[in-house]
Amino acid sequence: MTSATESNIKLFVTPPHPCSYLPDQQATTLFIDPALDVTTALYTALTHAGFRRSGPNLYRPHCDACSACQSARVLVADFRPDRSQRRLYQRNRDLQIQDLPAHFSDEHYALYCRYISARHRDGAMYPPDEAQYRSFLTSNQHFSRMVEFRLDDELLAVAAIDQLSDGLSAIYTFYAPEPEYTRRSLGSYAVLWQIERARTQKLPYVYLGYWIADSPKMRYKTRFRPLELLTQTGWKLY
Structure with missing residues (x-):
């Protein structure tokens, strides 16, 4: 973040806490001042710098001894779905x-x-809690959306996404876990839908959040290539 506006943003760092992604690791998190009026342009610039949204908060990992978390984004124009x-x-x-x-x-x-x-x-989200859900996924920001996927009248999936200047940010997807819906792979389908939505809007990227090489939960993201990862020297093709 290099502009005058961005350089004046207040930042807050949490004390060390258990890492959400890697067991037995401690993490610290950098937060943007929650009182800041975040425009779409500023949000996009912060996303380029590795920040992500959770509820009203924009944050990124800020761990002294670890740099495993890397922001990932799909190159929409070059994405070609494979057979599956x-x-x-x-x-x-x-x-x-x-x-x-x-x-x-x-x-x-x-x-x-x-x-x-x-x-x-x-x-960490179990057992589910309404207050936690509201703080995580509901938002009064104009760029925040919830996309419903229904079979007739039955709700099968919801994708929380944000509209950026240059792409869509995939915040979270939850879906019907029952065995009869397993073949639909609703989580993967929601990502494919977002890629296609970005393509129709002529947006270059879909941001998939953080990718960690040693986290099995993150491996699905590598199926959406070409994929770029944010390194210390900028965005690089994975």
């Missing part, structure tokens, strides 16, 4: 998709609870 991804498109052609402002919905939260309870019992 093309099949996935076809498998989900019957879904109805609606793009809405980020908001709290009882229906969304019920799906989130099913998802967390089935898929992430070992994580």
Whole structure:
């Protein structure tokens, strides 16, 4: 971040806390001043510098002894779905998709609870909690959206995304965890949908958050290539 505006931003650093991605590791996190009025242009510039949104907060890892977290983004114009991804498109052609402002919905939260309870019992978000959900995924920012994926009237997935000046930022996706929906690979399909949405908007990137080489939970991101990672010397092709 090099502009005069960006250089005057107040930053806050947390005390060390357990790392969310690597077991037995301690992490520190850098936060942007929560009182700052964040425009789309500023948010985009901060994303270029490795920041990410969680609820009202923009943050990035700031660990002295570790640099494993690298921001990842898909190069939209060069992305070509492989055979399995093309099949996935076809498998989900019957879904109805609606793009809405980020908001709290009882229906969304019920799906989130099913998802967390089935898929992430070992994580920090279990057991699901409405206050935590609201602070994480709802937002009054104009750039924040929630995209619903429905089969007829049944809600199967919700993707929280942000609209940046040069792309879409994939914040979080939760979906129906029941076995009858496994073949739909709803999490992967939501990423494919965002890539296609960015393509139609002539946006160059879909930002996928952080990628960590030693984290099995992150490996799915490498299926969406070409992928760039943010290094100390800039964005580099993975």
